[in-house]
Amino acid sequence: MRRSRVPLAALAFGYAFLYTPIILLIVYSFNASRLVTVWAGFSPRWYGELAHNAQILDAAWLSLRVAAVSATLATLIGTLAALAIARSTRFPGRSVLLGLLAGPLVMPEVMLGLALLLLFVTLETTFGWPRRGAGTIVAAHATFSIAYVAVVVRAKLADMDRSLEEAAADLGAPPLAVFLRITMPLVAPALGAGWLLSFTLSLDDLVVASFVSGPGATTLPMVVYSSVRLGVSPQINALATILILTVALCVGTAAWLIGRRNQTVLH
């Protein structure tokens, strides 16, 4: 059967469309000129200037901490939700939980940000707590990340061979031992993937953080955004390159680990 060339052409076009802007961004981060779009020779000077930009470094440090804490919270809570949904098709609150987990995946960020801010303000004026800042950003980021973790872990649980758990239980293992020695090792890659996804989502979020942040808590995307609004800047290109390469390295490693794990299980 003759195969159409249309899909292959679309694939090539699609990848070119997805990657050209990123590649251009990386190339121009090594541009000597301050005029970002005019090539004036190779130079790493913007990386040097970036290393001395205290505002960006402080914001990056805050963003990394917020991302780590919110990803950990989201992984814990999202995994609990996924386990509950997989364990029983009928428990009180199951459909409510499913609905609450579906919302954050598609909810426009401006709505989530506004809603969470108004909740925090209402709580603060009523109880004097919480003060807006890094803590409220962590809570907000964990809230939307829970849904993503639940999706990833649910997919893994659905693929999982339940007979292993049943066999362990039949051989007399108490429920906690079954969970720790059978279930956990099997879903561990999904927990890692969910944590990484949450971490990236948090590190990337501008809109929700802008709403719920307080004085003094400025995350990296907020600094990038205020700088980008003034136009293209070579330092932002350098920062973007570092972020892109870091993420590519992490995702590549994770994919390789998961792939290798699957192979050893199969053989």
Added chain:
Amino acid sequence: MKRGHAARTAFRLAAAPLVWLLVLFAAPFAVVLKISFAEPVVGQPPYTRLIEIGSAGWRLLATGANYVLLATDALYVEAYLNSLRVAATATLVCLLIGYPMAYAIARAPERWRNPLLMLVVLPFWTSFLIRVYAWIGILSTNGILNNALIALGIIDDPLPMMNTNFAVYIGIVYSYLPFMVLPLYATLVRMDLTLLEAAADLGCRPWQAFRKVTLPLSWPGIAAGSLLVFIPSTGEFVIPDLLGGPDSLMIGKVLWTEFFGNRDWPVASALATVLLVVLVGPMLVLQAVERRQEQG
């Protein structure tokens, strides 16, 4: 009795996520609804109470004025309509690019599928803000694309691409393409290929077989992918703000301006409430499609 036990365990596991999401996801929208009936004031917090309790009993201060404003002011109506228009067009373009991509990946040799899919997902992992930012350098008047076109002698004067609806479309399609490809791939890869062989044996030409077999079978993927692009891009803020111009008015940006620029929290809340009402239909359809796919 075993089922009852499983349900009890599941309920205990679900308690923490349920409480978290009820407090931090459901309750906030109740607060939004409440404040959308308040009036803006100068103060902290910058809105009035709905019920005033004084010495002479209580008085209802709630007002529907914000909703009247949204319905009568052409700016807001136009922003909602334009958001839906832009999101729908961008979704269609995503589908036209994403469908053949997903198709090619699903029909590629099996060991190629995961790496190819990975290449689609990888940009999604890199910062959204930075991917939108990358287009500023490409599309601006003295940007990379205009410089290249002038150098090639295709155009004499730079094309105005930045701060237009065109740039907004590019930004949305670029950012949301992976959300279209993934569900399409999931349905296409599960398709029973013997159906196509049967169609060919019965005299169907490849294009006919595609139209009569593949396309109908990929409807769930088309629906899920389209809704995953359409719903969030309707409320998009970053893309119209950074790439759009004065005529690319979108509701996410209007909401942001009401909140941060005008400090009118009640109008911002009313805008969010109406947007939720507009999007709740597509959200329910998406959930139904995903549930059907899970069972099927």
